[in-house]
Amino acid sequence: MKRYEALADDLARSIQSGVFRPGDRLPSVRQTTTARRLSPSTVFQAYYLLEARGLIESRARSGYYVTARPRFLPPEPESASRPDGDSREVDVSDLVFDVLQSAMQRDRVPFGSAFPSPLLFPMARLGRATAAAAQDLDPWSTVDDLTPGLSELRRQISLRYLIDGIDVPADEIVITNGALEALNLSIAAVTRPGDAVLVESPCFYAVLQSLERNGLRAIEVPTHPRDGVDLDALAQAIARHSPRACWLMPTFHNPLGATMPDEAKRDLVALLDRHEIALIEDDVYAELHYGAKRALPAKAHDRAGGVMHCSSFSKCLAPGYRIGWVAAGRFRETIARNKLTTTLNTNVPAQWAISRYLQGGGYDRHLRRLRATLVGQQAQYIAAVAACFPEGTRVTRASGGYFAWIELPEGRDALALHRRAVREGISIAPGPIFSASRGFGRCLRLNYGHPFDARAEKALRTLGELATV
Amino acid sequence: MKRYEALADDLARSIQSGVFRPGDRLPSVRQTTTARRLSPSTVFQAYYLLEARGLIESRARSGYYVTARPRFLPPEPESASRPDGDSREVDVSDLVFDVLQSAMQRDRVPFGSAFPSPLLFPMARLGRATAAAAQDLDPWSTVDDLTPGLSELRRQISLRYLIDGIDVPADEIVITNGALEALNLSIAAVTRPGDAVLVESPCFYAVLQSLERNGLRAIEVPTHPRDGVDLDALAQAIARHSPRACWLMPTFHNPLGATMPDEAKRDLVALLDRHEIALIEDDVYAELHYGAKRALPAKAHDRAGGVMHCSSFSKCLAPGYRIGWVAAGRFRETIARNKLTTTLNTNVPAQWAISRYLQGGGYDRHLRRLRATLVGQQAQYIAAVAACFPEGTRVTRASGGYFAWIELPEGRDALALHRRAVREGISIAPGPIFSASRGFGRCLRLNYGHPFDARAEKALRTLGELATV
DSSP states (O other): OOHHHHHHHHHHHHHHTTOTTTTOOOOOOHHHHHHHTOOOOHHHHHHHHHHHHHHHEETTTTTEOOOOTTTTTOOOOSOOOOOOEEEEEEEOOOHHHHHHHHHHHHTTTTTTTTSOOOSSHHHHHHHHHHHHHTTTTTHHHHHHHHHOOOOOHHHHHHHHHHHOOOOOOOGGGEEEEHHHHHHHHHHHOOOOTTTTEEEEEEEOOHHHHHHTTOOOOEEEEEEEEETEOOOOHHHHHHHHHOSSEEEEEEOTTTTTOOOOOHHHHHHHHHHHHHTTTTTEEEEETTTSSSSSSSSOOOOGGGGGSSSEEEEEETTTTOTTEEEEEEGGGGGHHHHHHHHHHTTTTOHHHHHHHHHHHHHTTOHHHOOOOHHHHHHHHHOOOHHHHHHSSSTTTTOOOOSSSSSSEOOOOOOOOHHHHHHHHHHTEEEEEEEEOTTTOOOOOTEEEEEESSOOOHHHHHHHHHHHHHHHH | OOOHHHHHHHHHHEEETTOOOOBBOOOOOOHHHHHOOOOOHHHHHHHHHHHHHSEEEEEEEEHHHOOOOOOTSSOOOOOOOOOOOOOOOOOOOHHHHHHHHHHHOOOEEEEOOOOOOOOSHHHHHHHHHHHHHHTOTTTTTTHHTTTOHHHHHHHHHHHHHHHOOOOOOOOEEEEHHHHHHHHHHHHHHHHTTTTTEEEESSHHHHHHHHHHTTEEEEEEEEEETTTEEOOHHHHHHHHHHHSEEEEEEOOOOOOTTTOOHHHHHHHHHHHHTTTTEEEEOOOOOOOOOOSSSOOOOOGOOOOOSSSEEEEESSTTOOOOSSSSEEEEGGGHHHHHHHHHHTTTTOOOHHOOOOOOOHHOOHHHHHHHHHHHHHHHHHHHHHHHHHHHHOOTTEEOOOOOOSEEEOOOOOOHHHHHHHHHHHHHEEEEEEGGGGGTTTTOTTEEEEEOOOOOOOHHHHHHHHHHHHHOO
């Protein structure tokens, strides 16, 4: 990372964390030059970058100010969801596929997509790592490095846990075809058809698709758009339904963006342990934190081995490589066996490639840049929603990831909006695809993982108009 | 391929196909030099190679002769299996895992392994193709080329079908994480827990593991060690059990090596069509045919789209790359959806890499060499079994793949042999892991996909001794 980028990231974090507040004047270029021992041109470049990202603006003869649009910023949704508390069979797949298929087309503005822009990733360096790995591949590795996966890669993943203060030995890790396989292996390891599973309300549609495919019942638990699942409600649902498993996304929740406070995660693990309920923790956005430090996962509080922590490199480093993993606790053996009998193994050259990239040491630098980009895009997109969407619209402010959850005013219909938007070449992810009971009819998930360019700006304006009429 | 290798392969095929028979004298070096317009040194090199492969032997001052051990060659098993005809729940996984784990260790002689030697594959050229593909990767390909998979790769697979006279449009193909995922997606597409499925007796243990995991019942159908499943018995089983699906390996069967005659495959498809029973056809060894032409799969006779033809590049080109596919007939949509919700996608750089390798044009040359090597190893291994195993031992002669099925004389116990062999550092695959009813107690599968070197020779001698006492 260049110096000006490092400075820009540093300042972006200060803005994000509230050290600098909207309307605050930034230190002058001369002050910063002196204080940080940088050249004036470095400081200027950093300020230009922040300006381009929409985080600061220059005022003639006066200096740089944190972009001040507080009165335009829409409020956050404030109340937790209120699902009916029943357990139910899941039947959402057709709706989800219909919606996703419309998001898939390349020419659509991808607000409904689950992927960030692939241009955010170091594909050239990854390509070089892959090239080197493929050409140095020991042929015996294709026979020896079967599931649970390449030991060097598992060691590196374990090391990254350790650096974040989480004790996950490499032996507990099973490499998978992306996080989705890890999640599916995890739910299969602890349930049988007909079992009930606790999920958030709303929850990632892939959870619902998995429950549907496996013949499992969903119990949707009230979930706050900022703080995640409601533990009192969770306890009540446990008492009422005797579920076999709990499948959550406690950090940078998809679609809400919510993150459970650390103590809540600790209490969650304790509660589930008392009832011997396994926790499947989807933590694929962990590395995309806007704050200085990673939010600890629930797994960090796991003493009994009941948490299956699932993640991948797909959202933070290597989309399309399909390298994920599960830190599987006491279910490690079952999961490794099921992996051996379903997909046998994970692409060996790709495991070596990621391993080699990680050894190269540029991963943290890439992550810092990626996080700063997402922080900037979040500000730009939310400001645009503020400017274009009808009064009464609420938007979540995630502290990581690249999703905003938009709650339209009463009476709006997100599925109808979706159909109209598709005709305008825009995809969105309407609320009902995130709910077994097809709730959240006036909500939608907005992906801000793509650059806020002229096309995105125009599309948001169109969307706002469609949502207003 | 060098000229002498081409000549050696040509002669090997003539020996395999019976043009030259055991004990026949080969044309002299001078005759061959003249007839084929080759240099004497090329012909000598070819003969040396065939000698090294054990196919011919030189006799002092007399020339080269096709290795003549006819009277030592053990007979083939002659009778079809006789399973009891019941349908049963499957519970073999623990046994299978115990046995496989012992085969997995690198220092074991890998007679029990399911993999051929990784040194048989063009890893260097594949590595270069992977390097090129990874470095040229269009980042958008990671978003656009989701399941069903890279269109260029599907086109090339379709083309290879076409060259073999099989009409499989690219649209029908779904790329998967190896053939195992293709098979598992296929069985899941047409069954629900409790359904009955027709399988061969014996059958590949992965079939049994999949049925067990999915809560399906197995109906084992009598199967001939050379001609495959018995169609009359299959018809009876259909009448008795109303199965939902039929899961077979009609070509180069694992573990038997059996191949159904083409007419039998045609009748099989017609029979299943009449009863609207889906056929899952595992054809992973298709490219490893010893004869001049590929055996047509049952899929070639599929008019109603009821055959899911599953294969991969793992056994013939790219072990560890985990690139397989299913030509899914009328189940294509269901399978693509299930793939999207279980593992989402298959490694994108690896799909490009295989595609690039195929474009490069060396695939058929590699396959010719690989087949010739396996022909030679089959002869060497079977000759050694003939020399070392107790009288009354029977061995199948597959016409492709790399498995021999050994039937020991009455009273022998393959599981006990397995345990003793493991203590001697040798793995085998005992018969009971290939049967839901744990039959085939005196049978074992021998992998001859590894070079017949001094270690293999010694291990076969040891095995023969253990089987004799």
